[in-house]
Amino acid sequence: MPKTASLRRRPTVVPDPMASLGELLREWLPRQRWFAGKDRPVTELALLSMTELYPGCLHLLVHTGHAGVPAPCWAGPAGDCYQLLLGVREHMAPRLGRALIGRAEEGPLAGMTVYDALHDPRSAQLLLERLRHPGSAGPLRFECDPSVPVPAGLPPRLLDAEQSNSSLVYGDEFILKVFRRIQPGVNPDLEVPRALADEGCRRVPAPVAWFSTTHPQDATLGVLQPYLRDASDGWTLALRALGTGDHFAAQARELGQAMAEVHLALASAFPPGTHGENGRTAAAMTERLDSAAHYVPALKPFVPGLRSAFGALATCDAGPPAQRIHGDLHLGQVLRAGREWFVIDFEGEPSRPLAERCSAQSPVRDIAGMLRSFDYAARQRRPWRPEWARRCREAFCAGYAARAGWDPRKKHGLLRAYETDRAVYEVLYEARHRPDWLPVPMAAIERLAVRGD
Template sequence: MTKTAPLRTARPVAAEPMASLKGLLLEWLPQQRWFAGKDRPVTDLKLLSMTELHPGCLHLLVHAEHTGPPTPGVSRPGDCYQLLLGARRELPPRLAEAFIGRAGSGPLAGLAVYDALREPRSAALLLDRLRHPGTTGPLSFERDTSVCLPAGLAPRLLAAEQSNTSLVYGDQYILKVFRRIQPGINPDWEVPWALARTGCTRVPAPTAWFRTSQPFEATLGVLQPFLPSATDGWTLGLNALAAENDFTRDAYALGRATAEVHQALAAAFPRAPLGPEAAPQKGRLAQEMTERLHATARAVPDLRPYVTGLSAAFASLEADRPAQRVHGDLHLGQVLRAGSDWFVIDFEGEPSRPLAERRLEQPAVRDVAGMLRSFDYAAHAGRPWPPGWADACRAAFCTGYAEAAGQDPRTDPVMLRACETEKAVYEVVYEARHRPDWLRVPLSAIRRLSAGAAGA
């Protein structure tokens, strides 16, 4: 890990450009996949930080303010977003998708404003900053000096929907640029960096990263090795379903890989009981799960008929469980298979939850529950799906996990059911907000979990 040294004196950037940008951004931001406040109108944008990365390219941190109460699990009263914006008189046709708008007033009047992460030149210069550690204004660029980071790698933007923006360089590295910024260390840098120190090979190690010191300390982006021949678990699962192929061997191997990552996490970070300093204490875990359930039911009426049954799943949680750092948002889209090996990526956790909460120790079974829900999602994504496909994959995953970890998550059915229920509740509010046509998938699980918890 390198220490930062000044690259150059940062050119001062006045706040006046917001007079040109605010109107454009108020319209553009809510249309972005990674914008969290789609449920409430944006009333104002406040500039928190602005730095000129290179002539014609501005790095901004802006705070979006909203009206109305936030939707549970989706957004808070306001969010900070990271933007890289370019401005030029004319935009070439190849950058048409990057176009945000033409400024009508202020110092950028008449210029075309665009998302600079979609411009190859700006994307290439961003990698160059990471190759040469140092500071520009409040921005610090750092890297692992034991790794040779080559120059001249051509950038391309990943088109897949996600809550951040990812750039691939020469099919060798992938840079994740975090869009929603919260104070503190982002676990998508912290966890892979710690795991690399333990020798864990299931998680690509960070090669370079950048952060800011204003208006608060925060991680802004992470560069890691890219696996060009790898396929994500979601695609593999859907392909198996479409061909009516067995997926249990893959699920078994994925269970083993998940257990290995959990063991590495336990070695890299101190383990703790479910106490007040680390994770919810005895009785508190059930209380927090129940509170989120009721808040979600107020926002999504479809959930209300099942609240009583689902509450029973949480009420049974009375005993303490050991806790450790976990992935936090594990599902088939967060794992990659290259050859016969599984890799785990994206340790950011559920982006809608506060960063401090995502860094807390949790029961490892929460990751297991997330993957079990993902098998259910895959089975419901295709029509028709083979009966029992998800159940067979879920069983194989748990078997593989148990053999590698020495402990079967199914031996604690109360905790497993509670974590599955909590995950399904989270999915309900997510789908209601982003993909209403998919709401049927978590609601199907809600009906099953509600009946099961009541019967138990």
């Protein structure tokens, strides 16, 4: 790689790269789909860890701070920790134009061009080689399942789909999810699929390889899994059905059955929770509502009605026991290959603390997430077709009930509360990331605040 020797001749690259990168990252980070602080200027950047993964490619963990809040040793409520893989060259190939971060004007990298290395096929291939051969690089640890061979030389391509992480597909055989927003601990997207594989659950692709860091704390950084090359995600299939007039009910019912199977496997793989937590859950939902209303003023007129949904939760049927769940279930998190549904992306809602995402919760939370997703899909076409969403919701719940042994439709108070909580989350998410989509969850907010369904 050009200028590898130059990087090695500059000893200040390791101790103080932010002198070169700080201003570039302040401008570049807020433009990334996976960056959570688009609504707040990046006022502080702190380097938590840096490793030369291979010549010309730097692996960084950086803390972003906002509004003058000092950066702790690991990102917390005051900010976030992000994983970056940065290519550094004197001259960048024209084909990498989309990956450009900028040209450093000062500091140890002055005169060098910096770019997102995940867009670089050579960097992506070298990253796969690290995963194929377990070992370490500074604080980074690379591990794999020795029973699953990964061929060398698989051509990489970076997926363009909007998501909260970055994903590389290798030869249409494997997919590597590189986590962007990092929290200490084992990421659920590694922990859960490994546990479900041990349970013999075939609805979730098992991890093949993964990498992590030991500094500043232990944390999962990425997971390699089999790639379902002929699969389509549920969101795409739902929109296609809407476009052709297909009611999608049969597929929704099968999806409900598949999700029930996953929930049963999760209940077996992880320690069970308990009944009787509805009061505490209602208080947490109310707190999230108040916080969201403070940030999104459009919510404020509906707060009293939404609180009534949470208040009813404290006195309604306790429902099924709490257990490990998906945590962020929607049509984009499921794939259909042939006639089979698969469930992916067990990371949970990235904005919530890792401990909360790994805790036992009601499976109704997942069901509510999928029901909201049907509504999202229905609103992508005009005129809006509420009957399409209602049929899908009904079919999904019927399929779930047939396999799980209990019917979500008979847990009306629970379902309304969890659907309301999900809609509040969606409002906050859209306000921060996709303001043009805000009317979709706000329509649900208006319905849930007035009616009990």
